[in-house]
Each structure stands twice: as C-alpha cells, then as structure tokens.
Amino acid sequence: MKRSIKVFRFKVLNASLVGRKLPVFFMFLIHAFYASASSGINERTRFSSHQVSADSVVLSFDNDLSIPVTVNLSLALDNLEGEYMSDFTVTVPAKRRRYPLARFKKPEPAKPYQCSYTWKIVMGDVSQVPDLDYLYLLPFQKRSSYKVSQGPGGAISHKDIFAYDFAMPVGTPIIAARDGIIAAVKSDSSIGGPFSVYANDANFISIYHTDGTIANYFHLKKDGVVVKEGQEVKRGDLIGYSGSTGFSSGPHLHFEVVRPGPDFENNQSIVFNWDTSGTGSKKTIRGYR
Numbered sequence: 583m584k585r586s587i588k589v590f591r592f593k594v595l596n597a598s599l600v601g602r603k604l605p606v607f608f609m610f611l612i613h614a615f616y617a618s619a620s621s622g623i624n625e626r627t628r629f630s631s632h633q634v635s636a637d638s639v640v641l642s643f644d645n646d647l648s649i650p651v652t653v654n655l656s657l658a659l660d661n662l663e664g665e666y667m668s669d670f671t672v673t674v675p676a677k678r679r680r681y682p683l684a685r686f687k688k689p690e691p692a693k694p695y696q697c698s699y700t701w702k703i704v705m706g707d708v709s710q711v712p713d714l715d716y717l718y719l720l721p722f723q724k725r726s727s728y729k730v731s732q733g734p735g736g737a738i739s740h741k742d743i744f745a746y747d748f749a750m751p752v753g754t755p756i757i758a759a760r761d762g763i764i765a766a767v768k769s770d771s772s773i774g775g776p777f778s779v780y781a782n783d784a785n786f787i788s789i790y791h792t793d794g795t796i797a798n799y800f801h802l803k804k805d806g807v808v809v810k811e812g813q814e815v816k817r818g819d820l821i822g823y824s825g826s827t828g829f830s831s832g833p834h835l836h837f838e839v840v841r842p843g844p845d846f847e848n849n850q851s852i853v854f855n856w857d858t859s860g861t862g863s864k865k866t867i868r869g870y871r
C-alpha cells in the first residue's frame with residue numbers, strides 16, 4: 583500500500599547569490615513533488631542564480647540524485663528577458679551541478695531585476711516513452727510462488743493503480759524484476775500496520791529503468807535492503823528482503839511500475855505483464871485496463 587506524499591517548501595534566496603549590489607534577486611519557491619519522502623528529492627536538488635555579466639543572469643539547478651529529474655517552472659519576471667518568459671520544463675541529468683535551466687538578459691542593466699517562480703520536480707524524465715511490451719520477472723526467486731493478496735485495481739489500496747501485493751513471509755528474498763539503476767532506498771523503518779498513519783514508514787527500493795519507468799518494491803523489512811542508491815542492478819539480482827513496514831496489513835511485497843505524470847504531481851501507474859516463461863507455468867498473469 584502506498585500513498586502519495588506532497589511536500590511544499592518555501593524558500594527565499596537573497597541577493598548574496600547574485601554577487602552585485604544592484605540586483606535584488608528574490609524568489610518565491612514552492613517545491614511540489616510526488617515521490618517517497620526519503621527519496622531526498624527535496625533536500626538533494628537546488629536552484630541557484632548567477633549573474634554572468636553586467637546584463638545577463640543564468641538560473642541553474644543542482645541534481646544530486648542518481649537519476650534524472652524533470653523540473654517545471656512558472657516564471658514571473660521583472661527586468662529580465664530570455665528564451666523562457668513564463669512556463670517551461672527541463673530534464674536535468676543525474677548528478678549534475680549548476681545545470682543551466684534558463685538564461686536571461688537585463689534590458690535595463692542598471693536597474694534591479696526580479697525573478698519569481700514556483701516549481702515542481704519529479705524523479706525521471708517525463709518525455710520518455712515507456713516500453714509497454716517489457717515482460718517483468720516475478721520479483722522473487724525462481725521455483726517459489728506466493729499468493730497475490732491484492733491485484734491491480736484491488737479495493738483495499740490499489741483502486742487506481744496497477745500493482746501486485748504478494749503475500750510472503752518476512753525475510754523472503756526479493757529480486758530485481760528488470761535491469762536498472764537504484765533510484766532510492768529506505769531501510770531504517772521498523773514499524774507498520776493497517777493504518778494510513780504508517781504511509782511514510784515503508785522501507786522500499788525504487789529502480790529506474792532505461793525507458794524512464796520506475797519499479798517500486800515496498801514494505802521491506804528493517805535493514806532489508808542490500809543495494810545502494812546509484813548502483814546498477816540486473817534483472818534477477820537479489821536486492822532485499824520482504825517485510826511488513828509502512829501501511830501494511832501483513833507481510834507482503836507491493837510491486838508497481840510507475841512513470842512521472844504530466845501534471846508533475848501524480849505518478850502514472852504502468853500496466854505491465856509478467857514474464858512467466860521461466861516458471862514452468864503456462865499461466866500468464868495478464869494486465870487490465
């Protein structure tokens with residue numbers, strides 16, 4: 583089970599960033615995103631401005647995460663002109679410092695300028711097209727089988743999402759369903775229960791795939807993550823151990839594949855199929871729409 587988390591943060595950067603007396607660079611910033619709280623997207627991304635000459639200013643961005651992020655800004659400019667004058671979107675690659683988002687000229691160099699904006703950030707590249715034909719490996723060891731305690735669209739907590747809950751004992755090895763880069767992990771929680779108050783307490787692993795989708799493996803046991811952010815994993819690699827942390831009514835693994843939504847607030851749930859070729863079973867678990 584999983585709930586969206588929105589974090590809003592207000593921040594004012596003062597003129598010290600600009601380095602000259604003249605301009606007053608005042609920013610009103612709202613940081614909104616949909617991601618797991620501990621992905622660190624809020625703490626590990628940062629805007630800054632640099633006056634590169636008497637009449638030009640660059641707005642740049644630090645992305646300390648191991649995967650790209652997409653930034654959407656709504657600008658309100660005073661004494662600044664540039665390629666972007668209002669709303670624009672930029673994808674910033676992983677691990678970049680001072681990545682230029684926008685360049686501005688001051689039409690009146692001697693006068694102060696002002697740039698106000700609100701922003702939204704999501705993990706991943708919103709322009710990528712998901713590979714809907716990819717067949718995901720079941721996220722547990724071969725020759726083992728676990729009951730699907732809740733399928734896609736399930737009434738308990740999957741109403742609007744395409745996700746599977748596999749009931750399995752605490753400590754069951756979890757494997758990567760697809761190659762990717764570890765985008766985020768959490769493993770320090772020891773609490774959980776069938777109440778939404780525990781929604782932020784699930785241990786998890788998020789894996790970023792080459793088509794821009796992210797697989798989430800939720801409810802892992804405390805210290806039950808054996809991979810690190812930024813690490814590359816192959817399909818079939820051991821990544822952790824199941825548990826029942828977070829909003830969970832009993833030991834299980836929640837598995838879903840998502841991509842950032844175009845509204846920058848809600849992830850879109852990807853409808854996928856399992857690769858059952860190696861299981862000896864003829865049965866294919868089919869997706870729904």
Ligand SMILES: [Zn+2]
Binds near residue numbers: 732
């Ligand atoms: Zn679930």
